[in-house]
Amino acid sequence: MNKIEPTVTPPAKASGPASSEAVIVPPAPPPAPSMAETAARAAEARPGESDPRKLDQLSRIEEKAARIEEKFARYEAVLTRAETSLERSAQKVDLAAGALDFAGLREEFTALRQRVNATPRFGALLLTGVVTALITVLLTVLALKYGVPGLLGPVVRP
Structure with a gap:
């Protein structure tokens, strides 16, 4: 569906009663086909009717797309491994932090016990x-x- 936008024209000087002019807006040109549509049309073409150069170009594009997909898969695997490693590290840090908290509590209890033991009975x-x-x-x-x-x-006297 084409979008129709009004054009702005300077107002004409009216010499008499209010003049009513209709603004005519030409329809917008149809949008250019995208690269994906172009590739899809090329893929739909029959091999017998196409030029060999176009088929060669299409095969190169497909090979390049396959290489890009492989790179993407490799990067995805690397990121998945990194995420797993990061999660393991976070768990280790949580465990270490918990152990440190217990060690701190243990030290505080020991100091308190020593103070209690030092008080007279x-x-x-x-x-x-x-x-x-x-x-x-x-x-x-x-x-x-x-x-x-x-x-x-x-x-008191002695």
């Missing part, structure tokens, strides 16, 4: 409390008996 805390209480009582008794020089005189 109940016996050490109890001993520290008793010693602190005894020292506090002793210092309080001494402060009451002898006083604190400059702050407090002796409260």
Whole structure:
């Protein structure tokens, strides 16, 4: 189906009432046949009626197309191998990243265990409390008996 496009013409000066001119657009020329259509027509031609040069040219074109298809197949195989290799590498990286995460967690747990083991246990805390209480009582008794020089005189007389 041909597309009809209007042409733009400068407006004519109207001397009287509005003039109505019809714009006539010639139909577009038919499109040129593509190379594929030309090759298809050449393939449909009967060998007996065709020129030998045309058949030779057609066979060269077919050979070239076959070589291009072979190259495409080779490139496709190479790209498929590369894609497979890339997928394998990605899986290895994922596994390595997972292993690194576990190693990091293991190290953090080990450090936390060492800190917990370094904290004093109940016996050490109890001993520290008793010693602190005894020292506090002793210092309080001494402060009451002898006083604190400059702050407090002796409260209890010997």
